[in-house]
Amino acid sequence: MSNKKRTEQLGFWVLRSCAGIVGLILLLVLFDIVSKGIGTINWQFLTEPPRNGMTEGGIFPAIFGTFLVTILTAILAVPLGMGCAVYLNEYADDNIFTRIIRISIRNLSGVPSIVYGLFGVVLFVQMMRIGTCVLASGLTLGLMTLPWTITASEEALKSVPQSYRDGALALGATRWQAIRTNVLPYSISGMLTGTILGLARAAGETAPILFTGAAFFLPFLPRSLLDQFMALPYHLYIMATQHHAIETVRPIAYATALVLIVLICSMNMFAVILRYKLRKRKKE
């Protein structure tokens, strides 16, 4: 009996250490980036463009570019993702079309990001002739984000009780009226939370923007959607591997990584706070 007990204790410690390793990995990642990146960050770093062959100055154009491309991503992915989720959860019957749509969504979320990049090059840059620009990158990232926003929005719609729909329909409302007045108001907070989480992931992606619009270095901010742009993840890639004086710019690379992580974490935090606030308002 005590032997069995000992095996159990030992086994549980193995499982605990697995979880411990995962926690340790995250701690190492965050500690290394924060401790080596924080020293370089100041107001100038966040608000000025790079100077002197990108060995001095700040990263403002990259921050601006990432914001811009993420907004474009949202404009494409959020409404289409929500619409698709509404179709699947509110309208679709369990038939062959629905099954094909679901299989497509699951597969799309498994398509490698570099393949989205290739797709963007052919479809947006060449066939639509918009060239390498922030619009092409935003559209490419938008398509990549689509399966995530659909899944997140559907989760939110599923959490609305069936009785809400039935109540509206029983009072003579049409299907769309029931959705508009009794389903969407109760699921919009969940949908937004999920989509912001998806957008945070898109903001950190590099491979889809490599060939569709991201630029090595630009002295100006993009003046239209057809201009190229600098982006934080791409800037980090350049600072880490492509720069002519890699060791000199290491502190800048660390600081860029820190800014990127802080940006993504604050988007995630924002989503969580938004969900909390909207939930509270709903209760009142």
Place this chain on the structure above:
Amino acid sequence: MDRKTKHVNVKEKIIHGLFFLNGLLVVFVLLGIFALLAFTSIPAFKEISLKQFLFTSDWNPTSYVKETYGIGAMLVSTVMVTAGALLFSVPIGIGTAAYLSDVASPGAREIIKPVIEILAGIPSVVIGFLGIVFVGPVISKTFGLPNGLNAVNGSILLGVMALPTIISLSEDALNSVSRTYSEASLALGATRWQTVIRVKIPAALSGVLAACMLGMGRAIGETMTVLMATGCAPAMPRSFLDSVRTMTSTIAIELGEVPYYTTHYYALFAVGLVLFIITFCVNMTSDMILHKYQGKRG
């Protein structure tokens, strides 16, 4: 039917139709990706034989003597880093999932869950950067190598990136095992450890397997980490301490430099097509495993 009801009906039909089209959009995107990759790859095979492309290992599209387009070395590299990644991320991932579902106190779960979410949110380019500045030096010191940019480095980073997928999906699978299973096992006098190892994990095996396959799909398609951390030498690797160049990093390195509409350009799309087909098959298999499992239980 009066005019107003008719009007409302037409409006309802239009709205329904629009949502249906929106739903179909994802199918068109998936088909579109496949079709565009396929059409852009076809011209490459006017000059390269399919046999040469798939079964030779020399990739040297810029040679002055004779350009060669064989993806063998890339395929081996991709398989190597992915296998290396799974070697440690699968046991640690399943272990963590089992810990979360059966051992952890609610308080511990409240800590570990966000840890996994944050880890999943760290961009691949940041992980790749750490491969250069953190993992690389450790490897080069441990094995006495001039630099630490090799397959081991790539495997470690890809494993870290696959972990969140494996953990959260395996945990879902473990949690969906009916409580009667573990209750029956405990009632027969088995310890909690025996119940987890011999009852719950086997019962959730297909879900866990599907989770690992999705983690694998992610590792195969990951670009930035391997691009930055594996050294990217385009030769056939002989060991895990060699520099490797995967399919994803080849596309990332060369597409930026190649002129449009050349054989080299088309060949890179053919590499992308192979990558797409591989990940598609991995995802579909994972999907089928899950489906069969759900069908059996339902």
